Amino acid sequence: MLNASRYLKIGAVVLLAVAILAFPSLAPNPYILSAGVLVLNYAVLSTSWNFVGGFTGYISLGHGALAGLGAYGTGLLVAKGGLPPFLALFAGAALVAALAVPIGFAALRVRGASFVIVSIALVLILLLVFQSSASVTGGSRGLVVPRPFDLTRPEHHRVFYYLFAGLLAVALLAWWLIDRSRFGLGLKSIREDEDKAEALGTATFSYKLIVFVVSAGFTALAGGLYALWFGDLDPVFQFSILTGSYLVLMALLGGVRQLFGPVAGAIIVGTALEYFKVEYGDTPLHLVATGLLLGLVVLFMPDGILPAIGDLLKRFDRTQKSSIREVTAAELREQRRGEQDDPNRTAMTEAGR
Amino acid sequence: MPTTSFRARISRNALAATLILTLGACSSGDGDAAGGNADDPIVIGVSLPLTGDFSEPGKGVQQGYEAWQKIINEKGGLLGRQVELKILDDQSNADRVVADYEQLIGKDEVDLLFGPFSTRLVVPSARVAEEYDMLFVEPAGAAKEVFEQGFKNLFYAAPAVANDHYNHLAEKILAMPADQRPKTAAYAAMDDPFAQGTAYGLKDKLEAGGIKTVVNEVYPPNTTDFSGIAAKIADSKADVLVGGSQYQDGVNLIVALQQLRYQPKLAAFSTAPTNPEFASAIGNKTAGVLSPTGYSQDAQYPSNKEFVEKYTAQFGKAPEEDQANGYTTGQVVAAAVTAVGCAEQGECQKKLVDWVRANTVETVVGPLSWDETGKPKGAHMIQQWVGGDIKIVLPEDVKEAEFLYPKPAW
């Protein structure tokens, strides 16, 4: 009964893993390989974003800034601090995670709207700071990060492709573990109804803060790896609001409640971005396309395409009728519109699942 | 994965050129299959910022490249092969510019490369070229940082790097008698390696000559309100005003200063005053504004007359500095290819690099030669707005008008 869909799921995961691992050998030239590295980078970033966005429902538009911090942290530790590249990568990520504590402290004390505002402000202020502190960061002259390996360029791409794939696997594993834990349950109760979660004794603030720091750490690792791969950092491109919005778009499009949602979104949006660049390069139509897609997803498909595909499959799979499906508080509320119901049941259904 | 989507996008003009080319090949009717590469066109890969922050100068460089392509093809091409440009848009974005050159070299297997626009984009893209061992002549990476990266394949196709743009002006000012020489100077530069390079090149020389710096402001490229900076400069009453500007920021700063009725004795701005729109943008109050330029339409170099004439016929207006830089890049690469006798990836590129390093090339901006780092060994001319027109005033041997100091009120 349930097994059919489970096998299907496992099969899909194996297929995805094989496809990702086989890609470098199939790529016809280094350019396609480098585009693959970029897509994987997006996949890691949006999976990292999904620690906050998926579990708690807090939408951050500022994760681009955390990636930029990771990139500059790693880059500066290598270029100015003389640390070995991969030590610098982890040290940089640890620094960013530590920095995420006060940022999270300010941002997470307030609900929804202010959180988004803070996340945008984070990008803008870091852009100003990194541009202005030219003596440390190189400012608009950029920062050159030395190559970690002495390889030809195609080999360099191949190595980093696998490094990004490894990081993606670790990030996915961490998300999966949290998803199945009590901690994850607490986080999801915040997403569904923060007041009730708090009333039921969940330490909402520390939960949010911890998951924000974890998310920042993974984001910084991806940013640092990018710095080692790409080699040239410029504040304008590292601290860009667009990066953050791409991550949100990818995760939402794929489905924030799904383990592989952000990866699927990254593959779709990353490829689409390349396509638009190649086809409509000399117009700003990629912005229009991004805007339209984001608007459509928000309006008509806020749960993403993976659940949509899942629903479609279920329609064929008649055996599986009474599945235990996650129901959002909003859906429940809509179901019971008109009924005067015990308001606590929403939270209880969720928590007691 | 993005395998199907990476179809080559050839700019419309290049496409048209290819079409004409193909038709020409058909009509000439040599049917024997293209066994050797002698009949294939030489493909030159370029990435330019056609959208985004640098799109205006980016398009200027593109026109320069296209003019060069047309002129060279009319003469029978390079090594008897026609020349084809493959221009991609990098959206003024460093990620993109790297991906573009990666695509041009790896996927499209172009024979030669031309550089992009802006220092910010030149450094990352030069690294790609370097790591694939391609000759990289570029039209716009003028900041000195470009030449401090240890690139061996990079050459800047213009007379001088940013920091040397004002050399003639600095000499002139410091040669003035002590009682006439300005005492104080104010600097405002955009946070951009090129713009800052020009202003600080002059600043270093004037400070060394004892002219006191009273204001030194840096503003981010997205600044639109210059009233605060203008207030500081006007308050300092500096004798000399130096703006490290691109285009619009220079205009905005001048308007803001005019609103405050500030009258310096000397005002020099990079790039902005050479723009054809400049005079009308600041309400024709241009009196005495100075600007360095690497190019003059009236320069007497033989290739320049041809360039100006044919460019004007093609685009309906005379070329500016960006166009000339693009054209110069083409001339440098063409000279190397003609001398070495090859144009393809691999061994050939090394020979091209060695040739450019060892030789002097005649171009529309004069004879160019380079040092070990790819830095050109020349200086810029200084132009001044005199009576509604911009004229070369320095150096003495090429001047079209007398250098005016102190400048008339604007």
Place this chain on the structure above:
Amino acid sequence: MPSGALLFQSILLGLLLGGLYALLASGLTLYFGIMRVVMIAHSAFLILAAYLAWYLHDSAGIDPLLSMIVTVPLFFGAGVGLQRLLLTRLRPATLTMMSVLLTFAVALLIEGLLGYAFTGTQRRINLGYGSASIELFGARIAVVKLIAFGLAAVALTTLYLLMKRTRFGWALRATIQHRDAARLLGIDTEKVAGYGFGIGLATAAIGGTALSLDTTIYPSLHWHWIGPLMAIIVVGGLGSVPGAAIAAMVLGMAQSLLQIPMGTTWAQTVFYVALFATLAFRPQGFFGGRLAQRF
């Protein structure tokens, strides 16, 4: 130490800048009060209005001030449409978050289309009186800046009178304070909310015209504005129009004065420092009420 003249000049500039910030922030506050919506696209509409003013001036020679005859009603309609057709479609439970993304998408759309229509070139209206200025106690004020400030002041006063003195204003304020209670009193809150949105967007039309008088515009300029405006509405207390206006004046002045010792780039950070400080020490903002605490 800066001279007295420079200080005075900077204070005047800060006042003029603060006026514009106040007008724009009041629009943002209105949206938030009505629907708990953070309208990221507000500044994109601002730039759109500036572009329309520029375009009308450039192609038909119409004075930017006259362009408001077209843009203000147009934007009012667009605001009503945006609220009624798009925002009401979102699920109430996730409205605040999703509205951010939706308006973000609208902002990208506007930026992309502006870039498509007018390219990324920076534009500036060349007015005959562009560099004219008047003297005030030794300081100089540009005429165009004075006009922009005047526009902001008139618009803000009108908004204030509308909110305080008209039946519609009462209905709007009732809707902001307690939507359900307002509905019980027979107010058509949906309609009122739509009109409120229209008014908010109309302030962007006026602000954009004011902006176009004296500065350069380009499609991605709206990012440059949205940050400070967001900071202003949080510092002022989300949902409080007077709070936003006061915060706008204070922060505009601070930016102008800090430019003297710190330079342009660092002076811009004052908005974000104020934002973080507010959230860390007084999350409800300095002038906001209970409302702000929960959002």
